[in-house]
Amino acid sequence: MAQKPSIPKGTRDFGPQEMAERNYIFDTIRSVFRTYGYAQIETPSMENLSTLLGKYGDEGDKLLFRILNSGEAFSGIDFEGYRLEDGGVNSKALSLKVCEKGLRYDLTVPFARFVVQHQNEIAFPFKRFQMQPVWRADRPQKGRYREFYQCDVDAIGSRSQLCELELVQIVDKVFSLLDVRVLMKINNRKVLTGLAEICGFPDKVVDITVAIDKLDKIGLDAVKEEMMEKGLSAEAVAILEPVLLLQGSSAEKLASMRSLMAASETGMKGLDELEELFGFIAAAGIQMPCEIDLSLARGLNYYTGAIFEVKALDWQIGSICGGGRYDNLTGIFGLPDMSGVGVSFGADRIYDVLKGLDKFPASLATGTTLLFANMGPEAVNYILPIAAALRGKGVSVEVYPDAGKLKKQFDYASRKAIPFLSICGGDEAASGTVQIKDLASGEQRSFAKDDLDGMLEFI
Amino acid sequence: MAQKPSIPKGTRDFGPQEMAERNYIFDTIRSVFRTYGYAQIETPSMENLSTLLGKYGDEGDKLLFRILNSGEAFSGIDFEGYRLEDGGVNSKALSLKVCEKGLRYDLTVPFARFVVQHQNEIAFPFKRFQMQPVWRADRPQKGRYREFYQCDVDAIGSRSQLCELELVQIVDKVFSLLDVRVLMKINNRKVLTGLAEICGFPDKVVDITVAIDKLDKIGLDAVKEEMMEKGLSAEAVAILEPVLLLQGSSAEKLASMRSLMAASETGMKGLDELEELFGFIAAAGIQMPCEIDLSLARGLNYYTGAIFEVKALDWQIGSICGGGRYDNLTGIFGLPDMSGVGVSFGADRIYDVLKGLDKFPASLATGTTLLFANMGPEAVNYILPIAAALRGKGVSVEVYPDAGKLKKQFDYASRKAIPFLSICGGDEAASGTVQIKDLASGEQRSFAKDDLDGMLEFI
Numbered sequence: 001m002a003q004k005p006s007i008p009k010g011t012r013d014f015g016p017q018e019m020a021e022r023n024y025i026f027d028t029i030r031s032v033f034r035t036y037g038y039a040q041i042e043t044p045s046m047e048n049l050s051t052l053l054g055k056y057g058d059e060g061d062k063l064l065f066r067i068l069n070s071g072e073a074f075s076g077i078d079f080e081g082y083r084l085e086d087g088g089v090n091s092k093a094l095s096l097k098v099c100e101k102g103l104r105y106d107l108t109v110p111f112a113r114f115v116v117q118h119q120n121e122i123a124f125p126f127k128r129f130q131m132q133p134v135w136r137a138d139r140p141q142k143g144r145y146r147e148f149y150q151c152d153v154d155a156i157g158s159r160s161q162l163c164e165l166e167l168v169q170i171v172d173k174v175f176s177l178l179d180v181r182v183l184m185k186i187n188n189r190k191v192l193t194g195l196a197e198i199c200g201f202p203d204k205v206v207d208i209t210v211a212i213d214k215l216d217k218i219g220l221d222a223v224k225e226e227m228m229e230k231g232l233s234a235e236a237v238a239i240l241e242p243v244l245l246l247q248g249s250s251a252e253k254l255a256s257m258r259s260l261m262a263a264s265e266t267g268m269k270g271l272d273e274l275e276e277l278f279g280f281i282a283a284a285g286i287q288m289p290c291e292i293d294l295s296l297a298r299g300l301n302y303y304t305g306a307i308f309e310v311k312a313l314d315w316q317i318g319s320i321c322g323g324g325r326y327d328n329l330t331g332i333f334g335l336p337d338m339s340g341v342g343v344s345f346g347a348d349r350i351y352d353v354l355k356g357l358d359k360f361p362a363s364l365a366t367g368t369t370l371l372f373a374n375m376g377p378e379a380v381n382y383i384l385p386i387a388a389a390l391r392g393k394g395v396s397v398e399v400y401p402d403a404g405k406l407k408k409q410f411d412y413a414s415r416k417a418i419p420f421l422s423i424c425g426g427d428e429a430a431s432g433t434v435q436i437k438d439l440a441s442g443e444q445r446s447f448a449k450d451d452l453d454g455m456l457e458f459i
Numbered sequence: 460m461a462q463k464p465s466i467p468k469g470t471r472d473f474g475p476q477e478m479a480e481r482n483y484i485f486d487t488i489r490s491v492f493r494t495y496g497y498a499q500i501e502t503p504s505m506e507n508l509s510t511l512l513g514k515y516g517d518e519g520d521k522l523l524f525r526i527l528n529s530g531e532a533f534s535g536i537d538f539e540g541y542r543l544e545d546g547g548v549n550s551k552a553l554s555l556k557v558c559e560k561g562l563r564y565d566l567t568v569p570f571a572r573f574v575v576q577h578q579n580e581i582a583f584p585f586k587r588f589q590m591q592p593v594w595r596a597d598r599p600q601k602g603r604y605r606e607f608y609q610c611d612v613d614a615i616g617s618r619s620q621l622c623e624l625e626l627v628q629i630v631d632k633v634f635s636l637l638d639v640r641v642l643m644k645i646n647n648r649k650v651l652t653g654l655a656e657i658c659g660f661p662d663k664v665v666d667i668t669v670a671i672d673k674l675d676k677i678g679l680d681a682v683k684e685e686m687m688e689k690g691l692s693a694e695a696v697a698i699l700e701p702v703l704l705l706q707g708s709s710a711e712k713l714a715s716m717r718s719l720m721a722a723s724e725t726g727m728k729g730l731d732e733l734e735e736l737f738g739f740i741a742a743a744g745i746q747m748p749c750e751i752d753l754s755l756a757r758g759l760n761y762y763t764g765a766i767f768e769v770k771a772l773d774w775q776i777g778s779i780c781g782g783g784r785y786d787n788l789t790g791i792f793g794l795p796d797m798s799g800v801g802v803s804f805g806a807d808r809i810y811d812v813l814k815g816l817d818k819f820p821a822s823l824a825t826g827t828t829l830l831f832a833n834m835g836p837e838a839v840n841y842i843l844p845i846a847a848a849l850r851g852k853g854v855s856v857e858v859y860p861d862a863g864k865l866k867k868q869f870d871y872a873s874r875k876a877i878p879f880l881s882i883c884g885g886d887e888a889a890s891g892t893v894q895i896k897d898l899a900s901g902e903q904r905s906f907a908k909d910d911l912d913g914m915l916e917f918i
């Protein structure tokens with residue numbers, strides 16, 4: 001094979017440096033999830049296609065990666081039966097015939113499936129997190145991959161706004177640990193439903209929501225136009241317009257909304273929920289700014305209560321975390337009335353933010369603390385127990401495997417950014433000592449070979 | 460959907476308890492890899508099929524999970540062109556046409572591909588580890604899954620036996636931390652080559668190796684029979700027989716082998732390597748027993764030097780870790796002469812051993828340390844900052860979200876095995892105190908709400 005090997009488009013290799021940085025993000029998020037009592041689960045990479053199909057809309061169905069049935073997948077298939085009238089092939093039907101499994105598209109549907117399948121083993125409210133890759137056959141482009149990690153945290157089985165609060169607390173803590181200033185935008189789907197009711201088009205809530213979601217992107221006029229195109233009257237749009245233009249603090253917005261929303265019971269309930277949540281947020285001492293944003297809807301239409309979105313304040317990028325409350329996620333699998341709320345952290349975007357703001361700790365740059373140069377077999381036999389003892393103390397230690405030129409060994413230390421080097425030859429073995437050099441400062445010190453504490457203090 | 464959802468056969472969901480146990484294994488292995496300076500990498504779940512095909516033999520090719528090309532995968536395909544003479548379908552050819560990608564079958568081939576693709580960015584010798592799932596369309600059965608994790612550690616770019624030693628040290632340390640007594644069997648592929656040479660059938664090394672590999676399973680007579688079937692003469696088998704029956708210490712075996720092997724240069728080189736490795740093992744102070752086992756061959760035929768296999772001493776199961784040295788792994792991708800050595804830890808079998816021997820730490824049983832009962836909104840507002848402060852100290856704390864019956868809240872603590880419960884109502888809020896109860900001992904203590912140190916000492 002003359003050609004250099006490659007990987008499928010939209011996928012990535014992660015080398016040591018990038019892995020250390022990614023692990024820093026994952027470890028930070030995981031540690032916060034755990035202090036709130038969320039437990040980790042994992043689901044299989046492949047699900048039955050019947051579990052996945054129809055859950056993400058027609059577009060999502062097309063983006064599912066399908067796995068060819070194993071064995072003789074095409075044996076016994078009557079291809080003529082999959083002809084279209086125009087002579088082409090019904091790819092959709094044929095792929096359903098030869099593919100029974102697909103790769104996970106997100107973590108939400110597998111979570112719903114998990115909860116229904118294991119409902120008798122679960123202590124509700126079930127607080128779980130999940131950090132696994134998902135796959136989408138999207139057109140690859142900058143910042144969009146066909147395999148990427150999601151970090152989801154959900155509490156299911158309680159309608160208490162304390163669950164929402166916990167997610168706000170978790171987001172606050174994660175970004176505080178990552179040293180990234182963020183803003184959390186909060187809305188409530190019931191308020192959006194209320195808007196549809198007060199303008200007289202209660203059946204248009206999805207259309208209104210989708211249109212409002214585009215406010216940032218296409219502007220007020222285009223949103224109004226889109227609402228008209230979807231069948232709203234000019235009067236209805238006029239009723240909605242002041243809502244979209246609301247200014248002021250979250251408390252002021254809530255107050256203004258109460259008078260507008262009086263005619264909608266659902267809308268008032270949404271305002272109650274927002275008010276309760278903001279009360280909890282004040283009591284819990286949240287550091288990051290949290291504000292009500294009535295234009296926040298998010299594309300997904302399974303949210304029924306709170307809606308969250310988090311943006312970095314010092315770096316231009318889309319939302320880096322988002323989620324909301326859903327009342328009927330598990331209903332699709334036969335378990336109704338199981339309300340839950342969750343958010344998903346976008347690891348790739350968070351990575352980009354930390355990279356852009358230069359927020360990765362410098363200590364991530366190296367894995368190994370000390371390299372013993374290799375001065376030949378006898379010197380190595382002298383070194384081995386010392387290296388083992390240092391590792392026993394948790395220090396990352398390497399012994400260069402080959403007794404080659406010292407220049408090559410130095411180069412290795414330099415390329416791996418190893419900060420300390422020890423050259424022990426016959427003299428050190430004879431005197432029972434260890435020389436260690438700080439490659440940055442040039443300082444070199446000598447230790448008795450048993451003086452682990454001394455070495456630990458230096459390196 | 461009336462039917463309970465399910466997952467594809469051979470795949471698994473991991474709930475909180477199992478995840479905690481699996482993470483304990485992964486974290487332990489990872490921590491040891493790191494103290495030896497091995498750096499983590501990750502490769503994509505899907506590779507181009509051209510990367511995977513032909514690397515695992517015909518049987519392996521059949522076990523690859525193939526991913527249907529996205530979009531209209533079957534559009535424009537002339538199915539008649541895939542007819543076999545008997546009227547059936549050439550599934551193999553057709554699947555190659557409609558599937559360009561496959562799921563990772565192991566971590567070794569992607570590692571070789573990674574090294575070749577990124578050779579200019581890598582500091583050699585390259586010490587890497589990788590812990591990711593792999594997929595095989597094997598017939599599912601007890602202990603064999605279609606998706607399972609591998610934990611591979613390799614050093615590539617050095618022929619030094621110190622690399623072999625490091626792997627022995629790593630295995631020793633991992634199982635010592637996991638508190639599992641193991642035996643490491645060591646062989647050398649060059650010695651097996653030598654055996655083929657001294658019996659006069661140098662071209663039968665693979666046949667001899669495969670036959671010897673079955674010694675444990677089918678016994679000496681059947682192995683001899685198989686060798687004859689593969690074309691060895693009775694005289695050749697007679698020459699090999701004493702080797703298979705060698706007894707004694709590793710040093711004694713090495714000595715006996717030297718006289719038998721004198722006629723084979725390669726064989727003598729293998730014995731030299733074994734002797735050097737056992738010298739290093741003695742110098743490094745390895746705790747686990749390591750013994751030469753000349754019947755150890757392992758199925759894979761890319762090993763060229765050391766061969767390793769690890770067995771648990773107190774639990775009956777196959778090998779729980781194994782590997783060896785390969786001189787030409789990256790040659791298949793166009794980078795020759797890159798010798799390396801690695802071992803793979805079998806996470807699922809190690810899990811079974813720890814489960815069987817009851818070796819999981821009891822502390823894994825719970826995620827949450829303290830549950831605050833929910834006594835209503837005002838009590839919750841009092842609790843929130845206290846819970847946040849405890850979490851800031853690293854304690855895993857939950858606040859029960861609903862102000863329901865206390866019995867339900869107790870049940871929740873019990874099902875999640877939460878060891879400490881705090882019930883704070885109006886009295887505690889008024890007096891600025893916190894009651895915490897140790898649910899195991901029944902002991903209950905009261906703390907001033909700012910006395911975090913006191914609480915930390917108790918819980």
